[in-house]
Structure formats: structure tokens, C-alpha cells
Amino acid sequence: MEHIPAPAAHQRQGRMMVSGDMWAQLGSGIAGIMFMYAMFQQYFPRQLTGFIGFYTNKLVAFVYPYLTISFDEYSGDRFKRNDVYSAIESYLTFNSTMSAKRLKADIDKNSKNFVLSMDDNEEVTDEFNGVKLWWSSNNRSTPTQSFPFYYAPSASERRFYKLTFHRRHRDLITRSYLNHVLDHGKAVRLQNRQRKLFTNNPSSNWYGYKSTVWNHVVFEHPATFDTLAMDPVKKQDIIDDLLTFSKGKDYYKKIGKAWKRGYLLYGPPGTGKSTMIAAMANLLDYDVYDVELTAVKNNTELRKLLIETSSKSIIVIEDIDCSLDLTGQRKKKKEEGDDDEKDRLPKPLKEEAREKDSKVTLSGLLNFIDGLWSACGGERLIVFTTNHVEKLDPALIRKGRMDKHIQLSYCSYEAFKILAKNYLNLDSHRLFGTIGRLLEETNMTPADVAECLMPKTIGVDADTTCLENLINALETAKEEARLKAEEEEEEAKKKDEASAKEKDEASAKEKEESSIKEENGIVVQEKEKEKETNEKKQD
Numbered sequence: 001m002e003h004i005p006a007p008a009a010h011q012r013q014g015r016m017m018v019s020g021d022m023w024a025q026l027g028s029g030i031a032g033i034m035f036m037y038a039m040f041q042q043y044f045p046r047q048l049t050g051f052i053g054f055y056t057n058k059l060v061a062f063v064y065p066y067l068t069i070s071f072d073e074y075s076g077d078r079f080k081r082n083d084v085y086s087a088i089e090s091y092l093t094f095n096s097t098m099s100a101k102r103l104k105a106d107i108d109k110n111s112k113n114f115v116l117s118m119d120d121n122e123e124v125t126d127e128f129n130g131v132k133l134w135w136s137s138n139n140r141s142t143p144t145q146s147f148p149f150y151y152a153p154s155a156s157e158r159r160f161y162k163l164t165f166h167r168r169h170r171d172l173i174t175r176s177y178l179n180h181v182l183d184h185g186k187a188v189r190l191q192n193r194q195r196k197l198f199t200n201n202p203s204s205n206w207y208g209y210k211s212t213v214w215n216h217v218v219f220e221h222p223a224t225f226d227t228l229a230m231d232p233v234k235k236q237d238i239i240d241d242l243l244t245f246s247k248g249k250d251y252y253k254k255i256g257k258a259w260k261r262g263y264l265l266y267g268p269p270g271t272g273k274s275t276m277i278a279a280m281a282n283l284l285d286y287d288v289y290d291v292e293l294t295a296v297k298n299n300t301e302l303r304k305l306l307i308e309t310s311s312k313s314i315i316v317i318e319d320i321d322c323s324l325d326l327t328g329q330r331k332k333k334k335e336e337g338d339d340d341e342k343d344r345l346p347k348p349l350k351e352e353a354r355e356k357d358s359k360v361t362l363s364g365l366l367n368f369i370d371g372l373w374s375a376c377g378g379e380r381l382i383v384f385t386t387n388h389v390e391k392l393d394p395a396l397i398r399k400g401r402m403d404k405h406i407q408l409s410y411c412s413y414e415a416f417k418i419l420a421k422n423y424l425n426l427d428s429h430r431l432f433g434t435i436g437r438l439l440e441e442t443n444m445t446p447a448d449v450a451e452c453l454m455p456k457t458i459g460v461d462a463d464t465t466c467l468e469n470l471i472n473a474l475e476t477a478k479e480e481a482r483l484k485a486e487e488e489e490e491e492a493k494k495k496d497e498a499s500a501k502e503k504d505e506a507s508a509k510e511k512e513e514s515s516i517k518e519e520n521g522i523v524v525q526e527k528e529k530e531k532e533t534n535e536k537k538q539d
């Protein structure tokens with residue numbers, strides 16, 4: 001057993017006591033400082049606290065050579081997520097996975113791979129042109145004390161990224177590095193983003209924490225131009241037009257035009273207008289904003305919706321002729337009619353009915369398409385669809401607003417071949433000839449043809465059954481069209497006859513009236529003559 005000399009043991013004991021005391025003193029010192037700090041925060045006048053804080057920061061800045069920049073998730077009105085924050089998030093996703101110890105996981109746009117990003121309160125380093133920088137993700141608590149009943153935990157926490165770097169690199173960081181982060185971040189975001197299908201919220205739901213003017217779901221429509229049944233030449237023309245547009249950033253800048261393009265898709269129901277929009281979005285990898293115009297109260301709201309759309313998107317207004325009365329005269333008529341109806345309602349309901357009315361006007365819509373605001377963001381397609389192009393105001397669809405008018409019409413033989421390939425995987429069949437002839441003779445929409453081609457049984461010769469079904473449907477449609485044409489002809493004939501009869505009757509009546517008048521005229525003349533002779537006799 002080791003023998004410890006008495007003085008040494010005493011010395012060691014003393015040392016232990018000294019270090020024990022020291023920790024105790026340090027602990028109480030820290031507690032004291034914390035207490036003082038709490039008192040300082042609570043009782044010092046606000047202005048004085050700010051003043052002291054300001055000079056403390058100055059002092060620290062004097063001895064501490066590092067600068068920090070923070071990027072809040074929600075800035076300004078807090079209703080819109082800061083784009084810079086999102087870009088940094090994506091940039092760090094790319095850079096942080098190697099160095100950060102705590103990561104968050106999400107799933108990529110194809111739902112196939114995990115996307116890892118830096119978790120909250122984590123720090124990573126980055127290097128740019130040989131300069132070292134530090135990024136950290138933080139939470140800032142801002143409790144809402146004055147109205148505790150409004151307290152929402154999520155509302156009180158603001159997330160932000162903090163960038164720290166040596167002050168001698170200030171110029172490099174603010175001029176080059178931040179742009180580099182933004183560009184890379186945006187590129188990564190585009191790569192990883194899930195495309196979305198948006199629709200507008202009614203404006204009554206626009207206000208409140210994190211409420212948005214657009215609601216969205218993930219866009220997953222499988223339509224492509226390959227599966228779209230239409231004339232191949234026309235299809236290629238549309239594809240070329242779209243691709244040229246999407247690569248035309250510099251060209252549009254050069255010619256001084258906003259980087260957007262309008263498409264008007266028109267044709268009977270079931271000819272593939274909505275399908276084509278999905279194919280466009282899939283071709284260009286764009287988001288889709290489906291505007292429900294009847295839920296937009298006025299032109300200001302329409303503009304707000306436009307501002308909140310992102311670039312690389314298609315803004316769609318379906319059935320534009322039904323969404324609004326866009327020609328002055330029809331609108332006037334409708335208003336008059338509506339007012340009659342509304343007048344019969346009790347007063348509060350009347351007000352409500354007026355409130356609900358969309359007051360979006362033609363000029364509001366024109367401004368939406370090509371006003372000054374329409375240029376913000378860039379790279380946007382605006383697509384209108386309609387079944388009745390003739391009903392639209394010419395101002396709305398003139399070139400420059402709706403640059404390309406695309407007519408989608410009944411199924412042609414070429415279109416049928418694409419459908420047969422899609423639905424039945426058939427390139428040729430002995431019945432193709434008959435179908436081709438029938439398609440030339442009658443009108444059938446691609447939607448109806450597609451329905452006939454959908455296999456309904458899993459038989460030995462399911463393809464032939466489908467094609468025969470189609471032939472039957474085409475023959476029925478042809479027969480119906482013939483009967484309808486006959487009926488219409490009959491009706492037109494009847495109408496002609498009726499109008500001819502009416503004309504005859506009218507002319508007979510006219511003749512009768514004129515002869516009566518004539519007779520009356522003769523009688524009057526005779527009476528006047530008689531009167532004259534009587535007067536002469538009296539004289």
C-alpha cells in the first residue's frame with residue numbers, strides 16, 4: 001500500500017478543496033450574472049437596454065473579427081416564404097450532407113431517393129475561393145406576450161440561417177459568394193422539386209399565419225406529347241414552339257418582350273385540351289396554376305394571384321367563355337337579370353350575393369395577361385381553353401396576348417393510330433382500313449375513341465373486340481349524324497315554308513288593306529264632291 005506523507009496528503013486535500021471552492025464560486029458567479037441579466041431585461045427601460053446592447057455589439061465587433069449575416073425563413077409580411085432562404089436551404093442540402101452530424105430527410109420529386117438536409121441548430125463549413133465560411137441553422141423565439149390567447153407555437157419560432165465569415169472577405173462574400181449560393185441553390189431546387197398543381201384559394205382564406213393564395217398538390221398527370229392523339233405535324237409544331245420558348249430567355253430580353261407566351265386551345269369537349277396542358281407541363285417540367293376565375297372577386301385579387309406565381313409555370317384558365325361574361329353587352333344583360341333576382345332577397349342575403357359576385361372585368365383579365373405586372377418572374381405560359389372560340393372577345397385572343405391558337409378537333413386516322421398504339425399496343429390491324437374510312441365520314445372525339453379502345457375483357461382476341469366496338473360506335477354515330485342532318489334539313493325546310501307562308505299572308509293582307517284604303521279614298525272623294533255641289537246649290 002502506498003504511504004502518503006502527511007504534508008503531501010494535506011497539500012493534495014487542500015488542492016482539492018481549492019478546486020471544489022473554485023467551481024462553487026464559478027457556479028454562483030454564473031448564476032449571479034444570469035440573475036442580473038434577467039433583472040436587467042425585465043426592469044431596465046427598453047430604450048436603455050437597446051442603447052447598452054448597441055454599444056456592447058460595437059465593442060464585440062471591435063475585438064471579434066467575424067461578420068454574420070442572417071437569412072430569415074419568413075421576412076416582411078411573413079406570408080410568403082423567403083426565396084433566398086429556400087435557395088440557401090437547397091444549397092446547403094447539397095453541401096451539408098458530407099459534414100453535418102444531424103440531418104433531416106425528405107423525399108425527392110420521383111419519390112425514389114432521399115434528400116438530406118441540415119437539421120436545426122447545426123453548423124457546417126463551406127469554402128469559396130480559398131475562404132472559409134460557416135453556415136448555421138437557427139431558431140429565434142419571439143413569444144407573443146401581449147395576446148397569450150393568440151399564442152401559436154409555430155408562429156413564435158422563426159427559423160433562420162446564419163452565415164459567418166472574416167470581415168476582411170466582406171466584398172468577396174457579399175458580391176460573389178452570395179450570388180453563387182443563390183444560383184446553385186436554385187439549380188438544386190429545380191432538380192429536386194416536386195412539380196405542383198396549384199389552384200387559387202378563395203380570398204376569404206388569404207389572411208392569417210402562413211396562409212397562401214394558392215393551394216397545391218403534387219402534379220402527377222402522366223400525359224405526354226407521345227400519348228397525345230393528334231396530327232403529328234401539328235404536334236411537332238407545338239413541341240418546337242414550346243421548346244423554343246423555354247430556351248428563349250436571351251431572345252426575349254433582346255427584343256424587349258416579357259418572357260411569356262399565350263396559348264389558346266379550342267375545340268369540342270373531349271378533344272384533349274386539358275390533356276395537352278398536362279403534356280406541356282411534363283415536356284417543360286413546369287408547375288401548373290389552375291385559376292378558378294369565379295372565385296376571384298376583383299381585378300386586384302387577380303393581380304395578387306399573378307404575383308404569387310413562380311416562374312417556370314403554366315397559368316391555366318379553363319373554359320374561359322363560361323368563367324366570366326367577358327363581353328360588355330352580355331355582362332350588362334346578366335347584371336340586369338341578376339339584380340332583379342337579388343332584389344327579391346332579404347337585405348343581408350342581398351349584400352352577400354353581391355359580395356360573392358366576381359367583379360373581374362375584361363380589362364382586368366387583359367392586364368393579367370399582358371399588363372406591366374405580367375412580366376414579373378418570367379418564363380410563364382398562359383393557357384386559355386374554350387369550347388366556343390367565337391364567343392370570346394377578339395381583344396382577348398388577339399396575337400400578342402394569345403400568341404398561338406391551337407384547334408383540337410375530332411379524331412383523325414393519324415390520331416386514332418396513336419390511340420391504338422397507346423391503348424392496345426397495335427401498329428396495324430386488318431380493321432384499321434374500315435376505321436380510317438369511318439373516321440373520315442363521321443365526327444368522333446378522341447375521348448370517345450379512347451373509351452372504345454379501353455379493353456373491357458381479358459379475352460384471347462381482346463384487340464379485335466375493341467376495334468369492332470369502335471367500328472360499331474362509329475357506325476352508330478354516323479347513323480345518328482345522318483338522322484340529325486335529316487331532321488335539321490326537315491326543320492329548315494319547315495321553317496322556310498313557314499316563313500314563305502308568313503310572307504304570302506303578309507303581302508295578301510297588305511293588298512287587302514290597300515284596296516280598303518283605296519275604296520275608302522273613293523268614298524271620301526265622292527262625299528267631298530257631293531258636299532261641294534250642295535254648297536254651290538245653296539250659294
Ligand SMILES: Nc1ncnc2c1ncn2[C@@H]1O[C@H](COP(=O)(O)OP(=O)(O)OP(=O)(O)O)[C@@H](O)[C@H]1O
Pocket residue numbers: 227228229230267268269270271272273274275276386387446447448450
Ligand atoms: N387528343 C387526345 N389524345 C389522347 N387522349 C385524349 C385526347 N383527347 C381526349 N383524350 C382522352 O379523353 C379524356 C378527356 O380529354 P380532355 O379532358 O383533355 O378533354 P377536353 O378537351 O379538355 O374536354 P373539355 O372541353 O370537356 O374540358 C382524357 O382523359 C384523355 O384520356
Ligand SMILES: [Mg+2]
Pocket residue numbers: 273274275318385
Ligand atoms: Mg378540359
